[in-house]
Every structure is written in C-alpha cells, then in structure tokens.
Amino acid sequence: MISEINKDQNRAFSRSEKYAAMLVSDREGDADHIQPYSQGGPTSIENCQILSASANKRKGAFLFKPRAWQSEFQKSWDEREENAEAYLLVAIPAGGKTWATLEVARKWISAGSDRRIIVVVPTDNLREQWSVEATSFGIDLQTKEFGINFKHGYQGGVTTYPTVANNPFLFKKLCSVSPTMVIFDEMHHCGDKAHYGRGVRDAFDLAVERLLLSGTPWKTDGSPIPYVKYDKDGFAKADFAYDYPRALSEEVVRNLVFDYSKGRVVNDLTGDEEILDKDIENDDAARRLRIILDADGDFVAGQIEIAHRKLIEYRKQIPDAAAMAICIDQSHAVRIAALIERSTGCKPSLIVSDGAIENDTVNKFRKSHKEWLVSVKKVSEGTDIKRLQVLCYLTNTTSELFFRQAIGRVSRVRDMDDYEAFVCLPADPRLIACAKNIESAQRQSLIDKNEEDEGKLREEGEIGLSDDAQSYSTLHEGTDLILLGGTQVTVEVYKQYERIAEATNTHITKVMEILLLGTNAINNPVLKEPVMSVMTKEEEDNDLRNKCAKKAYALSRLLDIDVSKVHRMFKPFKKHKDMTTAELRHKLAYLIHKITEEGQRGRS
Secondary structure (H helix, E strand, C coil), rough: CCCCCCCCCCCCCCCCCCCCHHHHCCCCCCEEECCHHCCCCCCCCCEEEEEECCHHHHCCCCCCCCCCCHHHHHHHHHHCCCCCCEEEECCCCCHHHHHHHHHHHHHHCCCCCCCEEEEEEEEEEHHHHHHHHHHHCCCEEEECCCCCCCCCCCCCEEEHHHHHHHCCHHHHHHHHHHCEEEEEEEHHHHHHHHHHHHHHHHHHHHCCCCEEEEEECCCCCCCCCCCCEEEECCCCCCCCCCCCHHHHCCCEEEEEEEEEEEEEEECCCCCCCCEECCCCCHHHHHHHHHHHHCCCCCCHHHHHHHHHHHHHHCCCCCCEEEEEEEEHHHHHHHHHHHHHHHHHHHCCEEECCCCCCCCHHHHHHHHHHCCEEEEEEEEECCCCCCCEEEEEECCCCCCCCHHHHHHHHCECCCCCCCCCCEEEEECHHHHHHHHHHHHHHHHHHHHHHHHHHHHHHHHHCCCCCCCCCCCCEEEEEEEEEEEEECEEEEEHHHHHHHHHHHHCCCCCHHHHHHHHHHHHHHHCCCCCCCCCCCCHHHHHHHHHHHHHHHHHHHHHHHHHHHHHHHHHHHHHHHHHHHHCCCHHHHHHHHHHHHHHHHHHHHCC
C-alpha cells in the first residue's frame, strides 16, 4: 500500500534527476529510491541513488526487515563515540550479523557520493557470499583485479586477509582515494599469522570507519590483532553482543540435539583398549580421537549411520534438509565421502581446496537438493547454507572457538518449521565440555521461555591422519547421552520423545517443549487478572491468539485430526478471532492441558 505521503507523486525519477544522480555518484544504471517508494520515500533528487541493473533487480525482490537486535545494533552504531578507532560486533553464528552490517554500510554509503566500503574475510567462499548478499542491499562490490581505484560502477570491494597481508599498500592507496569504511569479518583470523595483523594495520590506517565482526568472543593468545580492545581476562571486548540464549528465545537459531557416541580403540597387536570418554592427558586424548576417527573404522561408520537416519527423518518435513560431515583434512574427507556413498547410497558433495580433487562448490550445493556435504574447515566458518540441518563432527579439532563455528553451520533458521538441528559427536571429554556450554544456554532459554508463558498464564489466568606402524580397530558402542533442547535426557526418555515425534511428524525438541510447558501449566492452573500489562490490549489479544493457534496445531498433530476440528471444540466461545481476552486465556490453558494428556498417553 502506497504511503499517504507520496501517493500524489510520480514513482519514476525524471531524466534530469537521474542524470544529476549519475554525475554525483559517477555511476551508470537505474535510478532507485534510497527509502523505498512503497514506504513513503519521496521521488526527489535527495532520495535518488544509481544502481546497476542486476543490483536494482535483486533489491526490488528484497526488503530488509531488521530483527530487534539488529535495530538495537544499528542504534548503538549510530551513537558510537566520535573518533573511536574501531567498533566490535559479536553476534553468534547464524544470528544475522552480515545483513545487519550491510544495512549499516548501505546507510553509510548513502550519506556521501564518494564513500566506499571494503570487506575483509577469511576465505574465498565468504568473499563470494558477501558480494552476492551486498547486491541485495544495492551495493556492488569488486572481488578481484584491484587497482589504484575501484572499477567504474563499484562502491567498494571484498577481499581476504591473506590478500591484504600480501598487498597492504595497494589497499592503503584505495583508502586514500575516497572516505572508506572497512568491515573485518571474523576478525580473530587476523591472529592466524603474525603478518596478517601487520598487513591489516598498514593497509587500513587511513580508513574513516572500522567495523569488526565475530561469531564468537575470543581470547587473545598473544598474537597482535589490530583495533581490538581486551578485558582484564584477555577476551575481546564487544561494543555490541548478541548471545545464544537471546537468539534461541527469539527463534533466530535452531535448538540443537547433541548425540554423544561411545567408542573404543583397540590395538590389534597388543589387545590394549582405550575408552573414548575417559579423561586422559591432552596429548593422549588427541591421539586417541585421531585414531577413532579413522574412516575405515567401525566407529565412523556408526556415526554416519546415526546422522543419515536423522537426516531422513528431517527430510520428511523439509525435503531439501542436508547433512554435513566436517573432516580432519582433505585425504580424510575423500575417504569419508566414499564411505557415505557406500553406506547410504547418496553421492555427497565434496568441497575442499585441493584442485587435484574433484570438487563441488558451496553455491552449487546451496541451490541443490543433495543430501550430504563433506568438507574440512573451508565450510566450517561463516558460510551460509541454511538447509544444513545435521552435523557429523568427524574432526580432531576441539577448541571451543572452532566448535561453535562448526555448529553454526546447522543453526540457521529458515522460518519453515526447521527449528531443530542434530549434532552427532564422539564422546570425547573436550567436545562434551564445549557442547555443555551450548547446552547451558539452551536450558536457560527454555527455562526463561517457560517461565514467561507460565507467568503470563498465572497473571492472565587440526592435525592430519598419519600412517602408523601400529594397527588399530575402532568400535562404536552406541549413544552415551543426549542433550535435547538444552536438557540432558536418558536414551530411554529420548526414544519415548522420538516415538511421539515420528507419530505426529513433529520435531523432538518441540515435543519436549510442549510436554514441559504443559506440565507447568497443569501445576499452576489458576488464572488471575494481570497486575500490570506491558502490552496494549490489541497486542495482548493478538499474542494470545497466536499462542492458541500454535497449541491448536500441535494438538491436531497429536490427535491426527484437522486443526479446524480443534478450534470447533470452542464453539460456545464464538470464533477464534472474536474471542475476548478471558476466553482466549481459558482456551490456551485448556489446549496446554490436552497436549500434556495426549503426550503422556503417547509415552505410556
């Protein structure tokens, strides 16, 4: 619907307005509204920008609607201290920091015709991804063949840390030509090699703005990382942070089901055995994990079987859901890919950097319906493939920073009932410790969410595999424990939840959440009038209607009936949309009660 502000204006810019904008911006292309015409943006020279035809086409089909945290970040950025050397945004993997940053960059560029941006990333995959996503915001970024200025029609470029480190004065020259904002993606990679940090400092000292990004907070290991401030414990200090519990409560990321697998390593010559989950010295633990992940052993075959079974379950609801195996190195990845094809019948996409190996591409896999992706670190960090929903962790890298980046590949929600992901892990004590930090965040998010609903109801009513002289066998000994939606459950309880989930075609975490919420509601059935409402009445009723609709749908799944039949149980209370606040409260309490009854009946 066109705003009252501009309903009498022409939508198209005049030839003279377009020509003036082209002169100022030194660009050729289509004249486009900076503030969309449909949102009240005037057709005036002040609101005119020149976009390439491809950028304008993509922008026309894309409207960025910031999440709450993204709006808060933009406000924080706008209010940042003057002359601050840099600004650090820490947002969890899959939280949406790329789009939030591109919106900031778009507004910054629009404020001056000669402004440019440079994005620095760790990998070529991310270079391509940033370039594509920037186009949706009307920003064309050059990715190669940099000279003393950007090519005609580009508003900046995207490059990698190694490229900057090897050509620092080229980028320093680019920053000297025009006012430049530099965006450093996954800034902790500046500490990978000493010359990365030196190169970044030399290249971007003349930049007007510096925005640093990371998916996880990191602790300094002594490597110099330019522009980063640290707290007294050595952790990078964020100017704005978006953490895991909040992202879960806002359904921005998926709930993770962690499946730990027990195993043993047996020395074929001596008969000596080592148990995977037993605490030992770090060096011995690394050796043990490296051996048990042998692609020819029974343990890895068992991991692939578990992960593929879960993938089949997910694909019943999400047909293009996919699984990823993260491997130790390239030779290991090739062997794992062959194992997956033998054991599942699915030919996986193999994405590694060795040109001698037949490779797929991230973009090709992203657009396909293939079941499996096999890779090493190349796809572990930052790469956005939202259809990945199962992770088979087959690498011996156990640092928490890498672990969080890896699970970020299966955390991305697509708003299509894909709010759960499955992570298949060896029961190595170091990996369990990493997962427990995620598990604590999930548990806290679930507690907060249930307390909120319950309260309202009451108130309202990297080492490669090496050949060894020894010969070892590995054994897979089943699941050790399962972390489900932030709650540790026994294998027996998990199987009960799994039966309900399969019978109702519902994700396991949703089944558990329904049962827990229902139990809380039954224990506290009395509805009271609210002491104080934090929402308007209209917002309150809409919130109750939405909750009723979700619970009615969940109950219809459990009863295997059409959702309309559930709503017809409340005919005495009029139609759903016409119910009063009190009637909606009663309906919500009743639905939760019925869901609990049916869930308990299914478990018995």
